[in-house]
Amino acid sequence: MNNNLESTVADLLKRLEQATTRLETVEKALASGGNAGGSSAGSAGSSAPSAQSAKEFQNLVDQYIVNLVALSKKIAPELGKQAEELAKAIDAETKVIQTASQSKKPNQDLLMKVIAPINAAAQQVSSIRDSHRSSKVFNNLSALSEGVGFLSWVVVEPTPGPHVSEMRSSAEFYTNRILKEFKGVNQDQVDWVTNYISFLKDLEKYIKQYHTTGLTWNPKGGEATVAAGGASTPSSAPTTTSGGPPLPPPPPPVLDVSEFNKPGKADMSSVMSSIAAGNLTSGLNKVTKDMKTSNMANKSSVVKASDKPTVAKADIPTKPPKFGLEANKWVVEYQVSNKNIIIEAPEAKHTVYIYQCVDSVVQIQGKVNTIILDSCKKTAVVFGNVISSCEVVNCTSVEIQTTGKVPSISIDKTSNIQVYLSKESLDAEIITSKSSDMNVLIPGETANDDMIEIAVPQQFRTVVKGKTLATESVSHI
Template structure:
């Protein structure tokens, strides 16, 4: 690349010199003669510079350490320095008002790649101050070193400004969620799904409020959601009823064709005045089920992840009976069949 640049410079000098010669040729005034002389000397300078770079800087300029001059010679001002091309070159220094002195010069640089590596190493040493990875890092005072016993969080410097917005956003979100008003209570019929919705009903006092739902179609369903301290009375025959996420909720209904389901509840009570083929209890702590005479021999219970479940009914003498639904079982593997057999714990033997 440097050879190509050198050739281009020679051609460029000849091009612009010819334009000057064309303008001032055949003129005898001093200015024209000076312009022609300038073109001749410029062409000679560029050609000689090209020959010099071809001999001494074939691959481009190379930075070396140069001659090891004494401090006094450098201060006096160096006029000319000539160095030999041998590895053990010497330099003759002529200073103003002083005798000539001969000093040893450093060997020339072998290639531009070596000079580039030396320059990189010098810059790295200047910027980092050494080869250690910790060089240039800010020293942390003892009172701010978290691993020491005497470190106190209150006396530490404040956290960076970048983390403050995130904490502020988190606190704002927490406050907004806690201050969010509860949804309005609802008791209505949703025609597209044939479902009665009883949602977010809460008693303002310790006494439960009573809500009545009149169902007139066997295809209708009843869905009770997030009600607290209420009593829901459902009249008529309908498809099924679901009690979801309710606390201290009492449900009284006549007849269900498919099932009754209680999910995610606490201290719920359900009374069946008619019949109910299936009763499902899931993830509920405290569920009291009251059976009528018609449904005692019909209702089947399915339970999972629930506790404090009891079934109540009235015996022929008119007294109320109560038995718990087992929560503890004994399981045993049969190696021959590869199946597990389960039995109710002895805690419920006397009542089941």
């Protein structure tokens, strides 16, 4: 009996010693970023980073980005160059993921050095778009530029997945245009969109699987200094191919860690304290009768060129103004306090592109195909008939007025916009996204009546009905 007991104890001690040895091996492997014995290291704990994360990310690149670059080169040279810069940024991000699997989470200053190569290549993506505004593939260039912010998921906490989804939505504003123009006409363009959007969708799934609450660092790894130095060394960083300093003025950094997770940035404690104390209206000014739109004097149904307001120095474009017809596109760019911009007798095939204008008024006297108002402030556009659509994107305090017919008006990422419709345009479709302070004004009963101002809903209520969602606008009385 004693012999059996001693044998059992000895066997248990032997097993315990083997298990201890195995755990020590796994710990050493994780500290060096290796994989001890296949999947066992990866299963040592869900919080332990693994080389599998970087491998899966590279699989996404091989599946989609390689094709995207090849198609971009086939479609247009400038698009091919931009796609190559995007690939460089993604390659730099792969190195950051590899660094995270081998290193402890660094402080903010060191993290900025780790992500510097991503930032440099991403800035080139935006720069190429800005320098090719008259390109025939401007929608493609814009799709890559608007979506390139997805790269910043590596510094977003605690939910990087939704950030990628938001960047995909920004890109889809332009990819939807591409599909509308080329579906059934140019398969290369359709495949280009498919690869780009599919990559962003699968990237979101990848993040939810491997980096649910933020980029996963190795708590038992070494310092990130070596990896950061390797990531930013000229021999390994693809961003040095441009040579010299960035183009003046450089675009804003895509990955500004200071803007993410900033202490107090989204702090609602003071707001909640005010609510708890009942101080909901103590800081608000009283609205008098003369301030209401319905009681304002000198109301008019047309957009007027008001007296020259004070233009903030920061709003003034740094580039010289531009106005003219390029191929089939009227280009109106960098105009400041110019109330006399008139496009006379345009052709129906012409497009009007208005970019970074401040405190200006543009009149279009004739029928055109499309009107695009992009990144403008305090600017008004008055036009007759439009065949396709009028699009407003990235604007602040703008007004658009049609005196003829327009089938569609698209408003994206815009705040404070007034849309004046004529009787012929009352059937126009108005599509809005990520915008605020939107009002549509329609004609009154007679020509002598004031225009009727109607606010576009900004708040919505969604409920689950069976297997679907039902959404309706919320009105406040």
